[in-house]
Amino acid sequence: MFKLLLIEDDTTLFNEIEERLTQWSYEVFGIHNFNKVLQEFTEYKPDLVIIDIQLPKFDGFHWCRMIRAHSNVPIIFLSSRDHPTDIVMSMQLGADDFIQKPFHFDVLIAKIQAILRRVYNYNTDKIELKTWCGAAVDYESNIVTLGTNSIELTKNEMFILKKLIDQKNKIVSRDELMNSLWDDKRFVSDNTLTVNVNRLRKKLDEIDLGRFIETKVGQGYIAVEEAEG
Structure with a gap:
């Protein structure tokens, strides 16, 4: 303790x-x-x-x-x-x-x-924390923190961000995202996925991270992170 x-x-x-x-x-x-x-x-x-x-x-x-x-x-x-x-x-x-x-x-x-x-x-098994573009991404509490600034995401938004970060610098197709949300009992339609991604990017803009979620027209989305050094 x-x-x-x-x-x-x-x-x-x-x-x-x-x-x-x-x-x-x-x-x-x-x-x-x-x-x-x-x-x-x-x-x-x-x-x-x-x-x-x-x-x-x-x-x-x-x-x-x-x-x-x-x-x-x-x-x-x-x-x-x-x-x-x-x-x-x-x-x-x-x-x-x-x-x-x-x-x-x-x-x-x-x-x-x-x-x-x-x-x-x-x-600890209670909280799973990842680092992405210098930010701490807390999957358990749905909080993304960069420096002294933090934002809170919805469960769907964090689920999408996690899928993208887990495959950062690689394109994740819309079908893969929707199938994953379906398997996780959080089914969203094609239009709802677009809305969630746009909301996610808008929230990330508050801590200057929205630009690192890129849309690949006709393919899907990608969480970009440049290699250090």
Whole structure:
């Protein structure tokens, strides 16, 4: 069980996040004395820290700096502040990610899972995560995350994206997609497939990934990903 330290002074929000994270089998700790955040961090020895910027006494930037001076533990900022300088400051201080409030809880879970997997090199059957064009594609929660931005897909949209990514740089015919959707008890007609692909591409445009889903007229679709290097 991973231990998470949630540095949040809003009691209502803390309780809500704690309840949801506990449902995912995380052990969640809070701060009792906001004058002694570093001391309590040292006592808890968490595997990951989630921290707000606006806190009593000292802000989250201060405590991130203090924690980084002693540990490389992954840190996620969770804040209602969305000024670009706040995000830049977070990254410069060594944070691993920045999530703006209000947020979709599935986005938080996806980011936590991705960071824990990367840092601690663990595997889980609960979430299947793929990387495509620099984005984290979470098949379980239907979330695609690129940098600090995330989008949520419908089950059909994610099913189509998964089929394309599994055969990236290769054309997947419309017949293959529709037959797969039929076998998965999500039958769609030819017109519905077109609508779903267009919606998928439009959502991906929000994080500048729509251009990587190409239509091959008379053939099908292709998820393009250039080879690194």
